[in-house]
Amino acid sequence: xxxxxxxxxxxxxxxxxxxxxxxxxxxxxxxxxxxxxxxxxxxxxxxxxxxxxxxxxxxxxxxxxxxxxxxxxxxxxxxxxxxxxxxxxxxxxxxxxxxxxxxxxxxxxxxxxxxxxxxxxxxxxxxxxxxxxxxxxxxxxxxxxxxxxxxxxxxxxxxxxxxxxxxxxxxxxxxxxxxxxxxxxxxxxxxxxxxxxxxxxxxxxxxxxxxxxxxxxxxxxxxxxxxxxxxxxxxxxxxxxxxxxxxxxxxxxxxxxxxxxxxxxxxxxxxxxxxxxxxxxxxxxxxxxxxxxxxxxxxxxxxxxxxxxxxxxxxxxxxxxxxxxxxxxxxxxxxxxxxxxxxxxxxxxxxxxxxxxxxxxxxxxxxxxxxxxxxxxxxxxxxxxxxxxxxxxxxxxxxxxxxxxxxxxxxxxxxxxxxxxxxxxxxxxxxxxxxxxxxxxxxxxxxxxxxxxxxxxxxxxxxxxxxxxxxxxxxxxxxxxxxxxxxxxxxxxxxxxxxxxxxxxxxxxxxxxxxxxxxxxxxxxxxxxxxxxxxxxxxxxxxxxxxxxxxxxxxxxxxxxxxxxxxxxxxxxxxxxxxxxxxxxxxxxxxxxxxxxxxxxxxxxxxxxxxxxxxxxxxxxxxxxxxxxxxxxxxxxxxxxxxxxxxxxxxxxxxxxxxxxxxxxxxxx
RNA sequence: GCCACUGUGGCUUAGGGGUAUAGCACCUCAUUGGUAAUGAGGAGGUCGCGAGUUCAAAUCUCGCCAGUGGCUCCA
Numbered sequence: 001x002x003x004x005x006x007x008x009x010x011x012x013x014x015x016x017x018x019x020x021x022x023x024x025x026x027x028x029x030x031x032x033x034x035x036x037x038x039x040x041x042x043x044x045x046x047x048x049x050x051x052x053x054x055x056x057x058x059x060x061x062x063x064x065x066x067x068x069x070x071x072x073x074x075x076x077x078x079x080x081x082x083x084x085x086x087x088x089x090x091x092x093x094x095x096x097x098x099x100x101x102x103x104x105x106x107x108x109x110x111x112x113x114x115x116x117x118x119x120x121x122x123x124x125x126x127x128x129x130x131x132x133x134x135x136x137x138x139x140x141x142x143x144x145x146x147x148x149x150x151x152x153x154x155x156x157x158x159x160x161x162x163x164x165x166x167x168x169x170x171x172x173x174x175x176x177x178x179x180x181x182x183x184x185x186x187x188x189x190x191x192x193x194x195x196x197x198x199x200x201x202x203x204x205x206x207x208x209x210x211x212x213x214x215x216x217x218x219x220x221x222x223x224x225x226x227x228x229x230x231x232x233x234x235x236x237x238x239x240x241x242x243x244x245x246x247x248x249x250x251x252x253x254x255x256x257x258x259x260x261x262x263x264x265x266x267x268x269x270x271x272x273x274x275x276x277x278x279x280x281x282x283x284x285x286x287x288x289x290x291x292x293x294x295x296x297x298x299x300x301x302x303x304x305x306x307x308x309x310x311x312x313x314x315x316x317x318x319x320x321x322x323x324x325x326x327x328x329x330x331x332x333x334x335x336x337x338x339x340x341x342x343x344x345x346x347x348x349x350x351x352x353x354x355x356x357x358x359x360x361x362x363x364x365x366x367x368x369x370x371x372x373x374x375x376x377x378x379x380x381x382x383x384x385x386x387x388x389x390x391x392x393x394x395x396x397x398x399x400x401x402x403x404x405x406x407x408x409x410x411x412x413x414x415x416x417x418x419x420x421x422x423x424x425x426x427x428x429x430x431x432x433x434x435x436x437x438x439x440x441x442x443x444x445x446x447x448x449x450x451x452x453x454x455x456x457x458x459x460x461x462x463x464x465x466x467x468x469x470x471x472x473x474x475x476x477x478x479x480x481x482x483x484x485x486x487x488x489x490x491x492x493x494x495x496x497x498x499x500x501x502x503x504x505x506x507x508x509x510x511x512x513x514x515x516x517x518x519x520x521x522x523x524x525x526x527x528x529x530x531x532x533x534x535x536x537x538x539x540x541x542x543x544x545x546x547x548x549x550x551x552x553x554x555x556x557x558x559x560x561x562x563x564x565x566x567x568x569x570x571x572x573x574x575x576x577x578x579x580x581x582x583x584x585x586x587x588x589x590x591x592x593x594x595x596x597x598x599x600x601x602x603x604x605x606x607x608x609x610x611x612x613x614x615x616x617x618x619x620x621x622x623x624x625x626x627x628x629x630x631x632x633x634x635x636x637x638x639x640x641x642x643x644x645x646x647x648x649x650x651x652x653x654x655x656x657x658x659x660x661x662x663x664x665x666x667x668x669x
Numbered sequence: 670g671c672c673a674c675u676g677u678g679g680c681u682u683a684g685g686g687g688u689a690u691a692g693c694a695c696c697u698c699a700u701u702g703g704u705a706a707u708g709a710g711g712a713g714g715u716c717g718c719g720a721g722u723u724c725a726a727a728u729c730u731c732g733c734c735a736g737u738g739g740c741u742c743c744a
Binding site: 104111112113114198199200201202203206207208212213214215217243247248254256260314315385387389390391392393394395398399400403405494506507508509540542543544546547548572574575576577602603604605606607608609610611613620622624625626634636640642644 | 670671672673674679680694700701702703704705706707717734735736737738739740741742743744
């Protein structure tokens with residue numbers, strides 16, 4: 001029998017008879033309980049049962065590694081399919097890939113509900129306990145067709161994705177098998193620690209025109225403890241959900257009668273937003289921006305020129321038509337579709353709720369003759385815009401139909417692009433630092449060189465792309481270039497923030513734009529006495545105040561830093577005797593601009609603490625006889641820690657210091 | 670927009686063909702209490718909206734509205 005040399009990761013070389021399996025090699029190297037789900041053979045992922053026929057390197061893939069988790073999830077998806085088919089013999093499995101948070105599997109079957117998941121999960125665990133061997137079987141074209149003749153979806157995959165004469169593999173566990181390239185874990189016992197999380201729907205191959213499938217989501221971990229931890233994290237995420245916290249903490253309200261996706265900022269939420277805007281505003285001033293205000297609507301013609309009306313109609317509210325004109329048209333028997341056509345063709349005009357602020361800002365630019373000496377001109381506005389999001393997309397504050405961008409448009413010369421882009425992202429970095437949102441990355445959207453959809457001179461694009469790339473690099477955070485992700489009018493930088501639970505949110509964006517200056521024929525007079533075209537930079541570092549606040553609520557789990565906290569001190573009295581002193585303390589704090597709430601009701605102090613804790617104030621100030629006599633306060637922090645009899649003046653000055661320094665978390669106790 | 674599920678007083682929720690639970694919150698009274706619920710009493714709902722079936726609908730059916738989870742698209 002032929003002998004082969006197997007090289008292990010530590011460099012040792014062992015001799016084996018050809019045909020030895022990965023499993024045997026790994027068992028020899030690191031023992032039976034090696035925690036591996038598959039192996040890397042010469043860098044290629046293989047099953048543990050893969051037999052080695054020639055000399056090679058072998059390395060075990062641990063379940064908890066990224067590659068291992070991928071395999072674990074993938075195999076669990078198969079297990080799910082097996083369980084579903086056993087319980088629902090008519091269900092046709094389609095595809096079941098691993099995803100970030102776990103895995104899913106799509107089935108063509110009668111809809112099921114969440115309550116149906118329990119029996120399925122039980123069945124999965126039963127199958128896992130049976131410790132079925134998962135076996136890889138190679139089939140030729142004909143055998144493939146035969147094996148999946150009852151499942152048109154698999155046949156479609158076989159016909160579309162697998163070339164003729166190549167054949168493919170199936171993985172079999174018990175009497176169930178699935179089309180798959182693998183690799184998979186060696187047996188179902190490795191899939192014990194799984195949990196089905198939700199059921200929903202998806203289109204076959206993501207195509208709206210095709211069948212709607214039942215999608216079942218699940219998670220899996222290598223150990224019981226890891227599964228428990230993951231479930232705990234998911235529950236934690238649920239508790240942080242800004243939709244729930246927003247209601248509990250009275251930050252915002254969405255009312256059916258006002259409309260879907262329209263946020264009503266209640267006083268406490270408005271305070272947070274105002275603080276953020278003040279903060280941003282102070283930096284805008286420092287960076288040489290000019291504040292402007294523009295109305296919420298504009299004439300249709302404006303948006304014809306900008307291109308918004310013709311190209312983005314699907315995502316806009318329908319235009320508003322003046323009432324006299326409306327009456328005249330309706331008297332003439334004009335139908336809605338005729339009206340719509342007349343608007344499209346430009347025969348009648350109307351107004352649009354603005355979907356973007358740029359056209360208004362462009363008009364401010366062009367309201368005067370501009371010289372190169374004026375540039376860059378930076379116009380900033382917290383501008384509210386309206387977009388017709390699909391109803392199924394709307395969610396809390398993160399996906400809405402009316403939102404306020406922390407918007408600005410910079411009108412610059414070609415040479416100024418690089419520096420201005422840099423200035424735009426400086427602000428983002430400052431506020432992310434202050435808020436402790438250190439976990440973010442940057443996507444640089446570049447054009448796809450093979451596409452013709454981009455407007456403007458390729459040389460200018462190269463320069464602008466280089467500027468974006470350099471700006472991204474300069475921040476020293478993770479960034480990636482993404483070809484084909486540029487807007488049609490210019491390259492862009494997107495900020496993607498990770499919250500403490502690990503979910504990613506796209507927030508702000510910086511975009512270079514050659515298109516709008518062209519469309520509006522913007523000019524400035526250069527030093528050469530000639531008219532030149534400026535370049536525009538759009539930037540909304542936080543995207544929208546709504547989404548940003550939604551993310552912040554979840555980031556802080558409702559426990560805002562003192563400077564952002566809607567109420568910074570909750571003053572609780574021990575008894576009614578102390579109301580007057582409480583008022584004195586409150587007045588002194590308000591005098592210094594601190595946001596205060598007094599509870600001088602007749603609840604016991606224990607009850608008051610319990611009640612106020614739910615609102616997560618930065619501090620509770622407890623006042624009784626001792627404090628009133630000594631002109632002091634007693635503090636209780638969110639953590640539950642306390643200090644007693646702090647002189648009032650010391651407390652106020654320390655608190656004000658904490659607020660003005662924008663300290664991330666309360667630090668006085 | 671599409672699919673599935675859900676919709677009971679401000680919030681959480683029981684019930685499920687004979688007009689409805691409970692807790693918290695709220696109001697009143699008593700209590701003046703020192704760091705995670707003082708006690709007693711009271712008020713508040715045509716069970717998302719509209720039709721239909723039925724002697725009778727919160728409960729069954731249909732339509733609409735809204736929410737949730739996804740799919741497709743964006744800040």
